[in-house]
Amino acid sequence: MKRLLPALGGALALLCATPGAAREADPANSLYHLDAKLTSQAGQVQGLDLYRGHPVLVTMFYGSCQATCPLIIDTLRATERALDAERRAPLRVLLISFDPERDTAAALRDIAATRHIDTTRWTLAWADTATVRSIAALLNVQYRKLPSGEFSHSTQIVLLSPQGEIQASTALLGHADPALLAQLGQSTK
Amino acid sequence: MRRVAAMLALAGLSGLAPALAATNAGRAHVPGGSFETVLPPAAGVKTATVQAFDMDRTPVTNGAYARFLVSHPEWRRDRVARVFADAGYLQHWRDAASPGESLARQPVTHVSWFAAKAYCETQGARLPTWYEWERVSAASATRADARDDPAWRQSILDWYARPASEPLPDAGLTSPNYFGVRDVHGVVWEWVLDLGSMMVSADNREQGDPDLQKFCGSGALSLEQKENYAMLMRIATLSSMQASFTSSTMGFRCVAGGGAAP
Numbered sequence: 287m288k289r290l291l292p293a294l295g296g297a298l299a300l301l302c303a304t305p306g307a308a309r310e311a312d313p314a315n316s317l318y319h320l321d322a323k324l325t326s327q328a329g330q331v332q333g334l335d336l337y338r339g340h341p342v343l344v345t346m347f348y349g350s351c352q353a354t355c356p357l358i359i360d361t362l363r364a365t366e367r368a369l370d371a372e373r374r375a376p377l378r379v380l381l382i383s384f385d386p387e388r389d390t391a392a393a394l395r396d397i398a399a400t401r402h403i404d405t406t407r408w409t410l411a412w413a414d415t416a417t418v419r420s421i422a423a424l425l426n427v428q429y430r431k432l433p434s435g436e437f438s439h440s441t442q443i444v445l446l447s448p449q450g451e452i453q454a455s456t457a458l459l460g461h462a463d464p465a466l467l468a469q470l471g472q473s474t475k
Numbered sequence: 476m477r478r479v480a481a482m483l484a485l486a487g488l489s490g491l492a493p494a495l496a497a498t499n500a501g502r503a504h505v506p507g508g509s510f511e512t513v514l515p516p517a518a519g520v521k522t523a524t525v526q527a528f529d530m531d532r533t534p535v536t537n538g539a540y541a542r543f544l545v546s547h548p549e550w551r552r553d554r555v556a557r558v559f560a561d562a563g564y565l566q567h568w569r570d571a572a573s574p575g576e577s578l579a580r581q582p583v584t585h586v587s588w589f590a591a592k593a594y595c596e597t598q599g600a601r602l603p604t605w606y607e608w609e610r611v612s613a614a615s616a617t618r619a620d621a622r623d624d625p626a627w628r629q630s631i632l633d634w635y636a637r638p639a640s641e642p643l644p645d646a647g648l649t650s651p652n653y654f655g656v657r658d659v660h661g662v663v664w665e666w667v668l669d670l671g672s673m674m675v676s677a678d679n680r681e682q683g684d685p686d687l688q689k690f691c692g693s694g695a696l697s698l699e700q701k702e703n704y705a706m707l708m709r710i711a712t713l714s715s716m717q718a719s720f721t722s723s724t725m726g727f728r729c730v731a732g733g734g735a736a737p
Contacts, residue, residue: 314557415736422671423588423718424558430672432517440674 317424318450324382324411327394334421335450336409337378341470345443346418346427348385349397351436357459358441359401362408365443365462369470377470379408382421384429384437386412426455445469502529502731503655510610510620513706514673523606528733530603530611533647533657534582534665534726535594537574543594544572550590559589563721580645582663582726588718591666592737595729601737602668603730605713609706612660614653621653622703631705634661660705663726664712668735673714 312318318335325331343362347355362379369377383389394410397403403410413421422429429439445454445466454470456463505528512523544551551572552565565585569575574583586594588602595601603611615621622628644662651657667673716725 312556316556317558319556319558419668419671419736420589420592426717428671428674430669430674433520434517438674 313449313451315452316450317446317452320420320424322413322417322421324409324413324417325391327391327398327405327410329391332411337380337446338450339448340376340378341448341453342378342380342446343443344380344382344425344446345441346382346384346422346425346429346439348383348437348439349389349393350385356401358443359403361443361459361461364460365466365470368462368467373470377407381408381410382418383410383412384418384422384431384439386414386418387435425452501531501533503532503651504529505607505611505654505656507733508610508619510613512606512609513703514605514609514710523609525604525606525610526732526734528603528607528730530607530654530656530730531600531728532651532655534663534728535591536580536646537568537583538579540583540586540594541573541579543597547593547597550593555590557719559719560587561719561721563723564590565721567723581643582646582658584643584663584723584726585721586666586725586727587721588666588670588716591727592668595727596737598729598731600729600731601735602666602727604669604733604735605667605673605710607730607733607735608665608667611652611654611656612706612709614656614659616650616652619653628703628705631660635705635708664709664722664724666725666727667713668737670713670716670718673710 318333318338320334322334323331324334324336326336343365345358345362347358349355358381362381366374366377366379383394389410389412391412394412398405398408398410421427425442425444427440427442429437431437441457441459443456443458443463443466444452447453454463454466456466458466505525507525507527509522509524511521514523515521516523548554550560552560552568553571555564563585564587565571565574567574567585568578574581592602613620613622615624615627618624646662647657649657649661652659712725716722
């Protein structure tokens, strides 16, 4: 039942969703045209543009993943560490879960605590299935829910400009992608 | 637990005679059931199960899509955000609001997944999932699953041999299949809701050898029924498309009911 209410809310939000919800000034290629509703680890409901005005690294994951997902967080950290303080300061990180059933705000809060994530600069968020579908499509992330409840998925770390345009994208895990860093050097100047 | 109960209920239903009655003028009722899929849900699992749903009898036409644009002008080709549809979006229309008389009854093409999804949602519907589409596409005129019939398979393959430069036929001219759905084969490719889940490994020989770098979890899917070329071509086409892409041969239809979230 607890599941049902957000699901219904999500369905209603989706019926009303139009691409016109973004700001007029957003570039045509901005992902912020998507009218999405994300719920953070703090339980706060925000749009995909919650870090508007900042360069932001966006990726998708699911909390119960044992293999690649811890590595995603490590890779994001490595990317941050590779930047000097001046470039690191404006950067934000957004991790969006594939798994609205298990990655509730409380579950995301646990992950943030366990992994010592600085939630003043990073957000972990869940969204309903329909929203996850659209965000994954925009980020070109492929994913599939398995009968076991696990997810099989491709991994992309996407750098968005302060206006929500994709500036770089990498599937490299384990260490910071030099191409991404080069782009970050420019976008955080 | 709820999932298990639902699957048991479906298993019971699939034994019943299919109801062919239309639920409304535009959609055909497709009973739920299990079938062998070309896209196994997981390693060692060959069957997919869908709940009952209602599917548009024909693909959405240019005329119907133009009516949608009247109430949703943000999807006109001169207003759509490029992030949702590439430069080819509706470029074959006479103008931004109208396809022109000659195209009105043809299936709409040059539409992105985002646009197709938005259209269906305004109809209180959604795009079909791959498994829903696959279930309907397995039907001949007389059998719910005719995939073991070589003559039927050949008739579908013949479509692929026709040059893509031929103009599209009007929607609804082919015979209805077992479920009362037309134009499933032989007219256009069709978007599916779970486009992003068609993760077919570039090299399908690496079965059971998950490429952890790219795919977390069980890795890429392996394909079954390699003799079913028509289905495999469809999967290859869909998995090569990103959600903002458009093409002259990619259209869509909507479904209502069933188990999937929009």
